[in-house]
Amino acid sequence: MKIVKVLMIVMLGAVMGCSSGSDDTGPQVGGPSDDIDPGTTDDEGSTTDDEVPVVDPFVYDATEDLKNIASFPIGNIVSASKLASTSANNTSFKQILNAEYNSITAENDMKMANMFTGPDTYDFSDGDAIVAYAMENGMRVHGHALIWHSSIPNWLNSFSGTDEEFEAQVEAYVKATVAHFAEAEDDSGNPIVTSWDVVNEYFDGSSVRNSLFTQRIGNDFHEKAFQWAREADPDVKLFYNDYNIAGQVDKRNAIIGMANNFITNSIPIDGIGMQMHLNHDWPSSDLPISIQAISDTGLLVHISELDVKVNYGDDITEFTEERAMAQEFQYQRAGYYYTTIVPSAQQFGLTLWGFRDQDSWLYDGGSDWPLLYNVDFNTKISHRGLVAGLNGENPE
Numbered sequence: 001m002k003i004v005k006v007l008m009i010v011m012l013g014a015v016m017g018c019s020s021g022s023d024d025t026g027p028q029v030g031g032p033s034d035d036i037d038p039g040t041t042d043d044e045g046s047t048t049d050d051e052v053p054v055v056d057p058f059v060y061d062a063t064e065d066l067k068n069i070a071s072f073p074i075g076n077i078v079s080a081s082k083l084a085s086t087s088a089n090n091t092s093f094k095q096i097l098n099a100e101y102n103s104i105t106a107e108n109d110m111k112m113a114n115m116f117t118g119p120d121t122y123d124f125s126d127g128d129a130i131v132a133y134a135m136e137n138g139m140r141v142h143g144h145a146l147i148w149h150s151s152i153p154n155w156l157n158s159f160s161g162t163d164e165e166f167e168a169q170v171e172a173y174v175k176a177t178v179a180h181f182a183e184a185e186d187d188s189g190n191p192i193v194t195s196w197d198v199v200n201e202y203f204d205g206s207s208v209r210n211s212l213f214t215q216r217i218g219n220d221f222h223e224k225a226f227q228w229a230r231e232a233d234p235d236v237k238l239f240y241n242d243y244n245i246a247g248q249v250d251k252r253n254a255i256i257g258m259a260n261n262f263i264t265n266s267i268p269i270d271g272i273g274m275q276m277h278l279n280h281d282w283p284s285s286d287l288p289i290s291i292q293a294i295s296d297t298g299l300l301v302h303i304s305e306l307d308v309k310v311n312y313g314d315d316i317t318e319f320t321e322e323r324a325m326a327q328e329f330q331y332q333r334a335g336y337y338y339t340t341i342v343p344s345a346q347q348f349g350l351t352l353w354g355f356r357d358q359d360s361w362l363y364d365g366g367s368d369w370p371l372l373y374n375v376d377f378n379t380k381i382s383h384r385g386l387v388a389g390l391n392g393e394n395p396e
Ligand code: XIL
Pocket: 107, 108, 145, 200, 275, 305, 361
């Protein structure tokens, strides 16, 4: 029996069972019931497996919206095309976005490959649409990301000019981009784009990553990038962003060393983005340790791309109750440790990297379920875990 092919009827039965009672105080877990075999249920004239709606059983009825729980901004990713779309799915997406989030990051639209269209030529239109949406809906935009080895436009990859000309192109891009997005302000004169990931993933483990930027500018390209960004906007918050800061101690120490070096040498930096692409069982004890260590730099701390894979070992073919619960626990840990460890003045926010599992960059053709919402935009129990963590409920 395929666990994901649980009858909608089972779900409806559970919901109806709840609604007949007077207890509406807490969320109910949806899920397969031990004593019901979907294959033999014949309610509503229901029929064969093929006609059964496919639902994710591991959902619950959320009663709290994320942004109303946290005392810091809660973010998620968007694209200009989804914001502009009026399809049913994108209408649902925007309803959830507006209800649960007050910070947005462009998943791809504000990366270099999308905006740096040719020598001294920029296309900011997608970013502008995202900024306009944020302004209309009272959200901030976190800029992501000025320099990343994985988002280089083809023309720049094969740039035939000198290294000095290459550097001049990148400098002009960073300055033009930051200056452009500094122009958007709300009615009170506050910036919409509050912050930028200036350099993304400079490190490869604890070493400097070999990239086009190290080759053509040098290992100090990251210091230059932060200085260029600061020259273009004296106020915008400047972040260094990377993955496995939780979980990889050597890498974390290299990043903390870099940050301390910046501070000592007056190279502008305001914060560190911990991407937080986690697994259901990793990291374990290093999660709070890493959040403490990054907080100890005194810089702003952003959980910038949170998601929790449940099948990194490819050992399951369907989402299981055991993995759903482990994922709920890991989301609770992330929310709890961020909420309770990072001093409030350093809490820049917590950003999720997607809405429905199937829209995740880690969906992997349907073999992982990393996020908070199922196919129908219903809240998974992972959402309940994050809610509990943000509410300060200790998961351990
Ligand atoms: C990912 C996007 O989600 C994908 O759509 C895209 O194909 C590749 O980039 N670290 C980052 C993000 O900083 O920008 C990445 O986003 C995920 C890993």
